[in-house]
Amino acid sequence: MANSPAGRPPPGAIDCDIHPAVPYTRALLPYLDDYWREHILRRGLERENLEPSSYPANAAINGRPDWHLPSGPPGSSLAAMQTHLLDRLQPKHAICNVIHGAQVMLSEDLSAALCRAINNWIRAEWLDRDPRLRASIVVPPHSADLAVEEIERLAPDHRFVQVLLLSMAELPLGRRQNWPIYKAAAAHGLPIGIHAGSSFRHPPSAGGWPSYYLEDYVSQSQGFQASVNSLVSEGVFVKFPDLKVVLIESGVTWLPASLWRLDKTWRGVRAEVPWLEEQPTETVRRHVRLTLQPFDAPPSEPQLRTLLEQLGSDRMLLFSSDYPHWHYDGDDALPSGLSTELIQRICVENPLETYSRLKETPQ
Amino acid sequence: MSQTVLEVLGSQQQKVGIVDCDIHPNFRSPADLAPFMATRWQQHWREYGSHLRQGLSSTLAHPRMTPGVARADAWPPNGGPPGSDLEFMRTQHLDAYGIEHGMLMCLRPGGCDERNLDFGAALCRATNDWQVEAWVRKEPRLSAGITIPQEDAAAAVAEIERCAPDSAFRVINMPPRMLEPAGRRKYWPIYEAAVAAGLPIGIHISGVPGHPSTGAGWPSFYFQEHHANAQSMQAVVTSLIMEGVPEAFPTLRFVLIECGFAWAPSLGWRLDKLWHRMRNEVPQVKRPPSEYIRKHFWYTTQPIEETEDPGHLREIIDWIGWDRLLFSTDYPHWDFDDPNYTFRIQLTEAERRAVFRDNARKVFGL
Numbered sequence: 175m176a177n178s179p180a181g182r183p184p185p186g187a188i189d190c191d192i193h194p195a196v197p198y199t200r201a202l203l204p205y206l207d208d209y210w211r212e213h214i215l216r217r218g219l220e221r222e223n224l225e226p227s228s229y230p231a232n233a234a235i236n237g238r239p240d241w242h243l244p245s246g247p248p249g250s251s252l253a254a255m256q257t258h259l260l261d262r263l264q265p266k267h268a269i270c271n272v273i274h275g276a277q278v279m280l281s282e283d284l285s286a287a288l289c290r291a292i293n294n295w296i297r298a299e300w301l302d303r304d305p306r307l308r309a310s311i312v313v314p315p316h317s318a319d320l321a322v323e324e325i326e327r328l329a330p331d332h333r334f335v336q337v338l339l340l341s342m343a344e345l346p347l348g349r350r351q352n353w354p355i356y357k358a359a360a361a362h363g364l365p366i367g368i369h370a371g372s373s374f375r376h377p378p379s380a381g382g383w384p385s386y387y388l389e390d391y392v393s394q395s396q397g398f399q400a401s402v403n404s405l406v407s408e409g410v411f412v413k414f415p416d417l418k419v420v421l422i423e424s425g426v427t428w429l430p431a432s433l434w435r436l437d438k439t440w441r442g443v444r445a446e447v448p449w450l451e452e453q454p455t456e457t458v459r460r461h462v463r464l465t466l467q468p469f470d471a472p473p474s475e476p477q478l479r480t481l482l483e484q485l486g487s488d489r490m491l492l493f494s495s496d497y498p499h500w501h502y503d504g505d506d507a508l509p510s511g512l513s514t515e516l517i518q519r520i521c522v523e524n525p526l527e528t529y530s531r532l533k534e535t536p537q
Numbered sequence: 538m539s540q541t542v543l544e545v546l547g548s549q550q551q552k553v554g555i556v557d558c559d560i561h562p563n564f565r566s567p568a569d570l571a572p573f574m575a576t577r578w579q580q581h582w583r584e585y586g587s588h589l590r591q592g593l594s595s596t597l598a599h600p601r602m603t604p605g606v607a608r609a610d611a612w613p614p615n616g617g618p619p620g621s622d623l624e625f626m627r628t629q630h631l632d633a634y635g636i637e638h639g640m641l642m643c644l645r646p647g648g649c650d651e652r653n654l655d656f657g658a659a660l661c662r663a664t665n666d667w668q669v670e671a672w673v674r675k676e677p678r679l680s681a682g683i684t685i686p687q688e689d690a691a692a693a694v695a696e697i698e699r700c701a702p703d704s705a706f707r708v709i710n711m712p713p714r715m716l717e718p719a720g721r722r723k724y725w726p727i728y729e730a731a732v733a734a735g736l737p738i739g740i741h742i743s744g745v746p747g748h749p750s751t752g753a754g755w756p757s758f759y760f761q762e763h764h765a766n767a768q769s770m771q772a773v774v775t776s777l778i779m780e781g782v783p784e785a786f787p788t789l790r791f792v793l794i795e796c797g798f799a800w801a802p803s804l805g806w807r808l809d810k811l812w813h814r815m816r817n818e819v820p821q822v823k824r825p826p827s828e829y830i831r832k833h834f835w836y837t838t839q840p841i842e843e844t845e846d847p848g849h850l851r852e853i854i855d856w857i858g859w860d861r862l863l864f865s866t867d868y869p870h871w872d873f874d875d876p877n878y879t880f881r882i883q884l885t886e887a888e889r890r891a892v893f894r895d896n897a898r899k900v901f902g903l
Contacts, residue, residue, distance in 0.1 A: 217601070217602055218601075218603060218604025218605065219600055221604060222595065222600060225594045226592060226593060226594070227591060227592055227593060227594045228592075230588075232583055232584045232585070233585050275593045275596075279598055280599045280755055280756065280757050281599060281758055282757060344755075373592045374590060374591050375755055377590070377747055383590050383652055383716075384652065385653050385654060386588070386652070386653060387585055390588075
């Protein structure tokens with residue numbers, strides 16, 4: 175089996191995670207309704223950048239040096255993104271995941287209003303201007319009823335291919351108060367994208383509040399392990415057998431060890447969660463997908479191959495560049511050491527199987 | 538407001554000089570503080586910004602209701618945020634109201650809340666040096682507070698010892714909402730240093746400790762948070778007394794800033810009642826808690842409680858003690874109290890002098 179050097183994705187690839195950034199809050203004003211436009215202007219919120227703590231725009235990892243813009247945060251220019259990414263790697267599609275303070279606002283109504291504006295903005299200023307782009311529906315994650323309203327509003331536009339949540343919210347994602355979101359997503363064939371990030375209602379690690387941003391970033395994978403366990407053990411995939419979940423920017427290599435532990439403990443205590451009739455690993459392999467970057471690969475290629483075998487499925491990984499975050503240099507968006515067959519699956523077939531809407535030609 | 542109240546207020550134009558115990562200076566941009574920071578920390582600030590225990594990096598998850606948290610008329614005509622222009626502050630506030638002395642309460646950039654302790658300490662140092670250079674040296678009517686990185690007690694003590702010899706500083710500032718309740722022993726070195734320096738601890742509502750701002754969880758609205766500020770200060774008083782801080786530091790003084798005061802008598806009664814029942818759990822609390830409250834705590838007035846019957850306010854202050862209240866405006870913030878309209882009751886001349894001037898002179902050694 176031939177193993178490739180690091181490099182560009184093959185033709186027809188789907189980039190499952192790029193990050194257009196709202197350049198400044200004022201850019202959302204035309205996309206708010208009259209009440210919220212006036213509310214935000216009176217409050218002076220248009221002067222705030224509403225940057226989520228999870229992604230400080232000036233931190234090196236969040237903006238590759240050669241992708242910096244003359245003005246505005248990295249990722250805030252469509253033209254630059256086309257030059258930096260779409261025209262170079264030539265993916266067939268790229269999925270826009272907007273990460274914004276809207277998702278962490280405490281007021282459910284303000285959160286929903288800003289999410290609506292972001293969705294309107296991404297549709298008008300990105301999707302309408304480049305047919306290669308698709309987007310996730312940004313929803314107020316702490317308000318299931320308002321999130322469902324937003325899903326229902328946008329689901330008819332099939333350029334929206336996913337519903338976006340953050341990994342660490344007020345409550346673990348599997349809790350039943352979130353189920354209306356999963357029900358609506360499943361009904362429309364939309365996967366739930368769970369992106370790294372926290373609303374910081376509680377510490378981002380089990381040990382409390384770390385001192386450094388680097389620690390926060392590393393601990394995201396622990397948050398994902400908790401989120402996967404929550405979705406599995408609360409029975410979300412039993413209740414919604416068609417639901418797919420995509421872990422975005424989660425890292426990948428922690429998964430086998432996490433699943434082994436999940437299975438072993440399930441065997442010991444499954445009487446506590448009697449609705450789980452199959453080994454959790456089977457459920458996860460069927461329902462959960464992970465984007466590639468930032469790829470936390472072991473140092474050698476044999477180790478990487480071993481690790482990929484341990485995953486036990488070639489269906490789980492989805493190609494992503496994580497533009498404009500800085501995880502690779504040049505055009506080497508794919509790590510070295512993957513077989514050409516696996517690359518084809520990761521870049522083309524797995525995304526198409528995950529995001530069924532990508533097989534359509536939107537009207 | 539009724540005609541009667543307006544008549545009362547109209548007759549209360551200030552004749553004695555005023556000490557305003559809560560004025561908020563602000564910097565125009567990080568460049569103002571840069572001269573007081575090492576290059577390494579300036580760069581850190583640019584790249585990583587604030588790293589706080591909250592979801593947004595540069596504003597709160599329930600943002601304030603007015604730009605800059607400010608009065609609409611407090612934006613300096615020459616640019617910059619409210620509170621950033623000394624000359625405008627003189628004209629609009631110090632001169633206009635006959636402020637004899639003002640206590641600067643510097644809330645930004647908030648080094649005390651930084652998760653990176655070294656960065657927090659660097660911000661506090663810069664804030665302190667900047668307050669002296671940009672404000673106190675230029676305007677003798679102003680005094681500064683020492684901002685400290687309280688979660689790193691050793692660094693906080695070092696900063697107190699560095700700043701306290703400069704008479705520009707008249708108080709040590711801490712937030713009420715810290716990683717642990719205020720009475721916990723990790724903070725005791727700070728209290729010890731305050732006693733040694735002869736300075737009171739000024740606790741101004743604020744703090745981003747990561748736990749919810751109410752015992753019932755995270756509120757949705759700023760409206761709720763503003764109300765909860767009074768609860769956060771009751772938690773401070775309770776913790777300090779129950780952990781035995783006033784017993785261990787009998788000369789330590791606490792000034793509680795911008796949290797109201799009408800709750801204090803009730804808290805004292807409740808503490809006393811439970812202390813009588815369960816004092817064997819807290820043997821370090823030797824006296825009825827209300828006695829410590831009466832001896833160790835002062836309160837600034839703004840935002841003053843507007844009681845349903847103005848007369849109720851007098852009853853509350855009688856209970857607290859007229860020697861305990863320190864007049865404050867909160868300039869330039871939106872909920873500013875105008876000294877001519879703060880009290881909806883007629884004060885005696887002695888009460889007026891105490892609250893508007895003499896109590897503050899005494900507690901801050903002005």
